[in-house]
Amino acid sequence: MNAPDRYERFVVPEGTKKVSYERDTKIINAASFTIEREDHTVGNILRMQLHRDPNVLFAGYKLPHPLQYKIIVRIHTTSQSSPMQAYNQAINDLDKELDHLKNGFETEMAKHSREF
């Protein structure tokens, strides 16, 4: 009877920020982004997209604990960029990739519907 609500896994609690970041105190151009209520789905695509950016020296994510519903994305860039810039760039690029994918899939669907 004291089980936590199931939606706690994906609904950001009131007063909590979806995304926050923390700059590394020792390394310049390095930061950790905490994303609340997200998992491998977003963590892994972000990481892989960040790897495509030549200004990104390091990008990785972790799910610290299966019962803590958040991921931490760590980014280290060259002085030509910044972790925040690389992070935004990765999201924009993925968003455009998905737009392209959606159009491609719809075109194919139209082709296949006509065949029947």
Place this chain on the structure above:
Amino acid sequence: MDGGMSYQRFPKVKIREMKDDMVKFELRETDASVANALRRVMIAEVPTVAIDLVEIEVNSSVLNDEFIAHRLGLIPLTSDRAMSMRFSRDCDACDGDGQCEFCSVEFHLRAKCLTDQTLDVTSKDLYSSDHTVVPVEFSDPNDPGEQRGIIIVKLRRGQELRLRAIARKGIGKDHAKWSPAATVTFMYEPMIRINEDLMDTLSLEEKRTWIESSPTKVFDLDPVTQQVVVVEPELYTYDDEVIKKADAMGKSGLVEIEAKEDSFIFTVESTGAIKASQLVLNAIEILKQKLDAVRLSDDTVEADDQFGELGAHLRGG
């Protein structure tokens, strides 16, 4: 902002087969992270409508109330409207009690057995208050005319079931009953290259035993030329059997097999709640929404500029 810097990819899609409840397509020029994100979203985050609240009025059947409530929850309901519906927990119109047109659909079921013949109570006995949200229709592949319905419980003479149920929008992450996906899988496209020179050194019998070593029918003998040919590369399950067999025969390097890292073959099967092709499109849309939600906005603050968690601690956070 920086001008013209983009590391975007332009994936290619090709649908091989498209039916209402199944779609098979090729996805190329992207990586496994995108393929896997799509798969995960299709299974756990594309919304559907499912029964979530049951009020039993009469139940004299052999199954207890919660057993029946659980079975009702698992019945797939047509959910084309789900993407535009609201989740009950953030519905302003009804304050989340789940009884308004924006976030819920009401169902009624009344059944009583009055004969000596066992009465099957099925999903066809559920009466919906909304004609767009009804139990998915299933037909026997051998008898396509007949709609069978999903059996909820069987009643004998005198037994009765009467209830009211509320269906709500939800996602598979919350409970699997909301998952629109029966199966979603993807595989890497295999690249199979036979070393023809080495293959020519094999006798016909050796060729046959080597072909037989594969658990799936990937290779065969050409009846005319007696050459080993790849007949169905996609049947290869990355089991390495033919490679081990070649090594054991002292013919290492007879075949080279690699997974193309940027080509995927997807198979998507739907429960019937939405069309399989719509499931793919909804997954892309949901993934876009998820990415949008994790963008840094103007009000994103730097967590604790200097001392990190320690700083928050010192300030009583």
